[in-house]
Amino acid sequence: MPPCTPPTPPPEGEAEANIELARLAKALSHPARVTILRALLRRDTCVMGSIVDLLPLAQSTVSQHLKQLKQAGLIRGEIDGPRVCYCVEPEAIERLKALIQAL
Amino acid sequence: MPPCTPPTPPPEGEAEANIELARLAKALSHPARVTILRALLRRDTCVMGSIVDLLPLAQSTVSQHLKQLKQAGLIRGEIDGPRVCYCVEPEAIERLKALIQAL
DNA sequence: GCGTCATATCGCATATCGACGATAAACGAA
């Protein structure tokens, strides 16, 4: 007999939390995106050009990664003259931390 | 001028941490895998058959997801008679929590 | 207007993911 406790009913709203966590985790599932997020958190950079310099990737590829981070709600892009200034969404980061910590 | 601090050199060993975090995040990047991990953490189930019952997926698909969780080091499978008993690797979970919290 | 700079998007190639059914492999019981 395997060492298992009797099956408990899955807590309320767990399915939604699982989907939300999976979405956020997916956004972090590529080293380049983790690198970008960390750089933005350090506030080293916020402009595309300098983010590209951090990575061995083409500008278009970096733009795609930024798009994914934006779609996951982890970052935001504000138009700043001819550039776009990216910054993190602190609430989303906190949400991610909370979901992971609750595991 | 965008509101950026002067560029700081990236901390020591950050690239490795980014890769490690991306690997762990990738393992959690699918709702089914989050569901499985949570069930194992609750110790509701540990055998394939009951895990399959939790999900609207075929047995072979669940086996694939378990394989990915195992390859990421988040779970372990112990042969228990004709069955396999899966359980979480607490150290890996703690590592994940630490990496996320350090963001 | 025109050109320039910075960024986003398009189009394409390749690789990986996620799903399934079918089958193989391992084990206990009869």
Next chain:
DNA sequence: TTCGTTTATCGTCGATATGCGATATGACGC
């Protein structure tokens, strides 16, 4: 040994991810 139960693997498929160069878009200065 043979059968049934349980899990892993294989082969295949469509969908998605990742990368690039080329091109479109948008904002500014002239």
